[in-house]
Amino acid sequence: MPECAALNDWPGWGINGSRGWTHGHNIMIVDYLPILFVITLAVGFAVGMLVLSHFVGPRVSDPVKLMPYESGVDPKSESHPRLNVRYFIVGLVFIIFDIEIVFLFPWAVIFRDFITDSSFIFWEMVFFMAVLLVGLIYIWRKGVLEWE
């Protein structure tokens, strides 16, 4: 570890002329127009859609229309049944491994170009898969994959 040489420079630290806050930037309020435009667009779109659908949308209510939409089939039970927590966990696990595939595709596309230089690209993915494998072992041992 170097000695405490930096401390000797203390008196000079505070005065740092090059970092003054004018620095040749003359920002006009006009420069902010694009940002104002984006904000207006975002707010306008959200509010506009609500207002538009309120005024333009037809409001016919009959029993069939008020029925919860279940892909055309008549609903058979409550629209908010209590779902088993397993559905959520399996859903989570699915997404994790789905995203793994997303990383594998670009890797596979460039694999041939890189493997000629070094085997690093191969071991890199082996490590990535090993991390996910640990996750798989973990959820398996914790009973996530069991459905009674």
Added chain:
Amino acid sequence: MLTWGDITSTFPELALVVTALGLLLLETLREPPRDKLVWVGLAGIVVALVLEVGFPVYGQFYSGMIAVGDFSRFLNVIFLVLGGGALLLAVPYLRKTLEERGEYYSLVLFATVGMMFMTKAHDLAITFLGLELLSISLYILVGFYRNRVSSNEAGLKYLLLGAFSTGFFLFGAALIYGSTGSTHYDAISQAILNDTHLSSALTLTGFGLLLIGFSFKVALVPFHMYAPDVYEGAPTSISAFLSTGPKVAGFAALLKLVVVVFAVTTRHWWGAIWVLAALTMTVGNLSALRQDNLKRMLAYSGVAHAGYLAIGILVGSLESAFGIIYYLAVYGATTLAAFGIVAAIEKENEAGLEVTDYRGLARRNPVMAAMFALALLSLAGFPPTAGFFGKFFVFSAAVSEGYIWLVVLAVLNSLVSVYYYLRPVVAMYMETADDESPVVLPATLVPVLVLLVVVALGMGVFPMLLVSNSAVAAGSLF
């Protein structure tokens, strides 16, 4: 193309990741050796510390996405010590509440890796990655007590508000990328200095949004609302980690951004940062005055300290960078120890957290009382302790750059803070409890208390330990 050098630059992080994965695997054994898991985690921390300090690496790696040097090294040592502290504090706490599980230790290590990447990052993408690794681990840890309503509430609050603030950070990074054409620190810095970015307004707005993202993570007013509730509901050993880790990592990453990338941009935002700093220390201290719950009081104390540190960010000179790094080291160690003692005194079912529960502690356990008093005095900034020097370095840097009124406000705030820091001290030494039975000092708390003594009284005993390392770390940024 990646080289062996790239891998070696992240050896400490790799060691921690492998340990964390190993802990998860140990947890899946038929009869997990749960009482030994903490030692596995600590072994990982020690290995990472040895790799970090013993094999120093300098330069940019991974195509310039990571920059390793004195700054990241010193900060990473702080993170590793804080992570190790969080592991140690957890042992008696988790055993007391019968929740000792491998996931806890594993997640603390993952959070530590996230913090280490936040300071090593030299690209906004990596900064974001580290920030998220830290945050997601903490969301789970805060809600770790699944059967405790307060823990669930804290976890959900932290998750929702944290995800919202992440949006600000990402939007800011997107604007900066749109304006400068790069997420790399050097490229952004060059684009701003040479005025080759698309528009100053876009860069400025982007930095403002980044600032909001960081303000949430380090709990600056008005982005602090979640802090007291989350710190109170979280397991106390995690409150200790939560009030030190993300705050130190957030300020370190923000300091690097402000100094290395957005030196000019920060000057344009000075008014906003001035108000943030002034509001944060005033609201933090005034709110802390009204708290009887120690966890909430320390949460607001953390908010107030974030305000003092924001002054250093505003100044942005080499002197203030040194002050911030020194302050972060001292704040981390003292707050960790203070929460550690709170966790040791806390009883089952979240009782024993009020100031009145500390009555007569000086007789029930003199060592713990003395240590708690030392931590609180250092946080209040009494002269012989390191807390005083931390404030002195940051404030004097601000004065030399002309921020007189902000420093006047900060000093007045420090005076106010003495009242609430001394309340538990008065209770411990001058009041008597109904039940004067002795309190046991958990063995795992001892290393944390040793760290407190070394750091808080360090200026007198080991002056070079923090000062020179902080100065070298700050110097490497400029």
